Amino acid sequence: MKNTLLLLIAISLVSCGTSKTVRDSKKVIKGDWLLNSITYSEKGTYNVNLLNDASKECFEGSTWQFVPNNNTGVYNINDTSCSSGVRNFVFTIQEIDPQTGLYDFLLKPTNEKYKSDTNRGFRLKLTSLSDVMMQWQQTVSVDGKPFTITMNFNKQ
Template sequence: MKNLVIGMFTIGMIFTSCNNTKVLADNEKLMRGDWTITDVSIDGINESYVDITVFDQAKSQCFEGSSWHLVQNNATGNYSLNGGGDCPNETTKIKWFVTESNGQYYFNFKKIYEGERPKNVVDGYKMRVASNTGSSLILEQELMFEGKPISVFYTFSK
């Protein structure tokens, strides 16, 4: 009887693990392709008083209109900022992947600079997948601003 219970538990864990792996792969499949950030909004502070720097690169509003190219089969890609005003005009290579934690899915990426190997880059960025339909995508990045938690929402469209 004890072996039966252990066997059933093991089968259940394998099924759950396979199911989570499939959902993870489906999320990644929906994310591949070319995207444009159509809106960046901040929750938790009054946006009119502050424009925060995101991804250690540029002000949040510089990412509106940015183009993102995500390749699934090797999890590479890039994003390009359009420049203008105080915004840089540059393209950044990335390595990206989707993870799951407590039933939530997260889009993770790390910047890859010339001559770097992705496996040697330890710092990166993590955003919760708030919505992913395959044609629209909303990612939420949780940050601290002046000691208070805020959320930056990035709305993407294909």
């Protein structure tokens, strides 16, 4: 009876694991990235504070490191005219539609011990991922209309 129970628990844990696609994505995302550009879906000048941290101008040129085996990472704001320095985060990749290959990327800022002070995070769409580039999109509402922020990364 005890062995049967252990077998059932093991089967349920394996069946609830991450998909092969998500595991493969974590292998690709591992490493160092440069956030080279941020664009908006609408023309104009906007005062956007990304990840409740800094402006578009501060984030462009920031360097990112992802460690998927423990779902942690850091990004570094390199622009000296901004509040520069290393920021820590935890992340999760969730497959939302196996047919389209779309993912949600959940990012939660943390302290240096990877503990969140606010328990707040950000849901972004991981719209493109390859060995050399990655793209995130976040849609927010501006004046009641959808407004998409696109963040483009290159692998270092």
